[in-house]
Amino acid sequence: MWYWIVLAITGIISGVLGYFFGKSDTPSLQEKSFEINSLEIQNAKLKSDLETCRKRLDSYTTTSKELQLDKDILTRKESFSFDAQHAKAALGKTIKENDLKLVEGIGPKIEGLFHNFGIKTWKELAETSADKCQEVLDSGGKRYRIHDPASWPMQAKMAYEGHWEQLFEWQEKHRAGKY
Structure with missing residues (x-):
């Protein structure tokens, strides 16, 4: 009979400990909110970096087009003038x-x-x-x-x-x- 009582107490203690350990692994609402905020901040930084890259690309594209135009003007054989x-x-x-x-x-x-x-x-x-x-x-x-x-x-x-x-x-x- 003592055998069944010890087994029942051990099972109850294991269940309670398992519940508390399992509960601590799942993030709380506050932790989830913090994670979402940090991801939003990271997303904003990435968008800012993307915009900076696009502006740089536009300036390089404009510069390369200007260089190409200058090259075309220098190498152009025909010169059209209005008569x-x-x-x-x-x-x-x-x-x-x-x-x-x-x-x-x-x-x-x-x-x-x-x-x-x-x-x-x-x-x-x-x-x-x-x-x-x-x-x-x-x-x-x-x-x-x-x-x-x-x-x-x-x-x-x-x-x-x-x-x-x-x-x-x-x-x-x-x-x-x-x-």
């Missing part, structure tokens, strides 16, 4: 250098939209994708949806490079019903 008299002879009207309205389909308001996007010269328009031109048009609202900017970079390139006769022929062929 107003040649342009007037080919197109039959006085042309101002870098007037985006020269491009068929661009009027004063659309030219203003391009200027808002930093596209102010024929060269810049020539280097702009048709998708970017569409983005510029979309920024103006619904009324500009009827325009098709697919040929605008090509026309701007002809103007920039001084291919006035080609530009005149292309525009005459593609007037889109304007007379």
Whole structure:
């Protein structure tokens, strides 16, 4: 009989000790809150580091683009200069250098939209994708949806490079019903 009593007391003591040891291993609500706060602080630091890295990357990218532009300017074989008299002879009207309205389909308001996007010269328009031109048009609202900017970079390139006769022929062929 003593055997069963000792065994029962040993079992109860083991159960109580096991309960307390097990309870101490699980973190309390306060410990969980502390861990969450430390993780949030660590996350904020990582976001700050990421932003710093992005800024550095942007500055390196800008610097490398400037260096590439300088290299392109130095190694460029052709040099395009605006000849107003040649342009007037080919197109039959006085042309101002870098007037985006020269491009068929661009009027004063659309030219203003391009200027808002930093596209102010024929060269810049020539280097702009048709998708970017569409983005510029979309920024103006619904009324500009009827325009098709697919040929605008090509026309701007002809103007920039001084291919006035080609530009005149292309525009005459593609007037889109304007007379």
